[in-house]
Amino acid sequence: MHPLQTLPVPALLTTVLGGVVFGLALAAPPGPMNAVIAEESVVRGWRAGFAAGLGAMVADLCFLGLALAGAVTVVQSAPLVQRAMVGVGGLLMLYFAYGAVQEANALSSVEATAGGESHGFRKAFVLALTNPYQVLFWLTVGVGLLNPGQVDVLAPLPAVGPALAGRFVVQTGHPGLLAGLFGGILIWVTGFPATIVAARRRVERLAPAVAWLSAVLLSGFGLFFLWQSV
Template sequence: MMDDAELLLRGILLGLAVAAPVGPIGVLCIQRCLAGGFWAGFSGGIGTAVADAVYAALAAAGFAALAGVTGPVQDWLRWGGAALIAWLGWRAMTARPATQGAAAQAAVTPAMAPPLRLLVVTFLLTMSNPTTILSFAALFAALGLAAGAPLHASVAAVAGVFAGSLLWWAILSGTVSLLRQRISDESRHWINRIAGFALIAFAVALIV
């Protein structure tokens, strides 16, 4: 068994690996970050990181078997998640893009409600895929963390997953925030359309 420091480090790498692939939440956070700045996008990453940590904790606690016996529930969750993603995609496509002046003002005085709402939405979207438990169960097994592992070892690994996921979203949101002032208003308009189309495509892919 690895020591807690090594488990924490490997958990961080796992968190980065799980969060990095660009999916619907990544597209959504990029679009929101372009419109409202760092916190507007990073808040979505926080919701995803919390959900990843929840599923990682369930996997470490030995609840992976539940993912195999909740077929009807998984179907409802998948359809619900797809509907929410499609709605967000439509909103992105039809939203008026933030102008450079409005974006600069938002960076100085960010609104609290939209980031908090995005945090909740991304948490629910991530939690709508219970088979994620199986992924973490396989990853933890590779770390030697089978069910019944010492509590301190599981805590270290789960904390690492949360930190790694959060680190990825901080990097992504920070990079987009640095570039957003260089993007013209016309480009923002097309980015909104492309992001909305991508979200709707992800929603369709979930149910076919």
């Protein structure tokens, strides 16, 4: 990896900012992890949603450590291991979808109040470790982020790319990029639960709807990944 002190300050800031944007782009799209975060936030409050987000982020840190240790190369060369991980991830998603259905039914039948014991961190952490999207990311893009090099972000843009070439160059394999990446993820797992909780306070009936949506998303992803594994 690039030593931190070898980059001029403007290049370092660009690399960190690129990492933040990339982290947000990685964390924000709808998927099983955000379904778990939303469910925990709307049922038990911001702390539970934030804890679930931290669980997913800690799993990413584990993948980063494994990638640095070279374990990713071993998994890449073992298709059966990859398929087994996808299958386990699918089963876990179906299991958590069943839990979301139970919570949705409970919220629909009684007046919902935030609270109750939260297992969001553990649930999100275990699910993230077998989430095929996260596994695939660290097997492919994640490895690329660790290899020293440069990415001219704006150059490939149609029409304006040539004029903007060299304006936003990110240094891959640099600690600043990884710091920005996890900083972007942290921004998302802090702000997303807060948005869900604020919306629930305005629309009280949102709680069971979010729980049902979480169940549908987790079921869909679970069935899809099980199909892929076989």
